Amino acid sequence: MGVFSKMKTLIKWYSYNLRKHQFAMNMVTTGTVFFLGDMLSQQVIEKKGTDHKIERTVRSVCVGTFYIAPLITFLYNFVDKPIMFGSSQTLVNSLKKTMFISALSPITSGGYLICNNILQGKSTDFTMNQLMCDLPTIVLTQYKIWIPTHFILLTVVPLRHRMFLSNFVGVIWTCYLTHASNVGTVGRDEVTE
Numbered sequence: 553m554g555v556f557s558k559m560k561t562l563i564k565w566y567s568y569n570l571r572k573h574q575f576a577m578n579m580v581t582t583g584t585v586f587f588l589g590d591m592l593s594q595q596v597i598e599k600k601g602t603d604h605k606i607e608r609t610v611r612s613v614c615v616g617t618f619y620i621a622p623l624i625t626f627l628y629n630f631v632d633k634p635i636m637f638g639s640s641q642t643l644v645n646s647l648k649k650t651m652f653i654s655a656l657s658p659i660t661s662g663g664y665l666i667c668n669n670i671l672q673g674k675s676t677d678f679t680m681n682q683l684m685c686d687l688p689t690i691v692l693t694q695y696k697i698w699i700p701t702h703f704i705l706l707t708v709v710p711l712r713h714r715m716f717l718s719n720f721v722g723v724i725w726t727c728y729l730t731h732a733s734n735v736g737t738v739g740r741d742e743v744t745e
Contacts, residue, residue, distance in 0.1 A: 579621040586616030589726025597731050612730050615667040646706035657694045668733050689737040
């Protein structure tokens with residue numbers, strides 16, 4: 553069995569299980585995306601090498617799996633309901649869906665920062681300070697990455713391929729998000745309390 557044949561089998565298996573068990577598959581997929589994103593952040597951006605912080609990766613996977621995945625699954629199911637934006641895949645509807653999803657960016661990113669800090673045992677004051685200092689930059693970066701991605705996903709990419717593009721961009725985004733939440737967006741060496 554060749555590599556392409558194995559990939560095709562994996563994609564079929566993934567697509568089947570995504571249809572049958574959307575919530576669970578999205579949790580597994582998002583956890584995997586957050587695992588890869590934090591690994592890249594620590595190894596490629598921060599060049600930690602053997603000083604890799606496993607607990608940080610586990611925290612990131614937990615927040616991605618149990619906070620981000622359910623939130624995003626609910627959000628995407630909500631915007632795909634015909635009652636919200638109509639059933640047609642027009643350019644205007646795609647733009648409306650993109651803007652609606654983007655309007656909730658502070659909730660996803662802010663929630664990630666809050667959950668990450670709770671799991672680290674950080675104080676409320678520290679968390680509020682980080683939200684005030686880092687969240688605006690994180691959300692602006694999120695807009696720069698996800699608005700074009702969502703627009704492309706909703707206008708050009710067929711439904712069956714959306715998850716693959718979304719996950720690819722998600723790894724890049726998560727790499728940035730875990731870096732920013734642990735090192736900061738204003739050049740601090742390490743976010744410390």
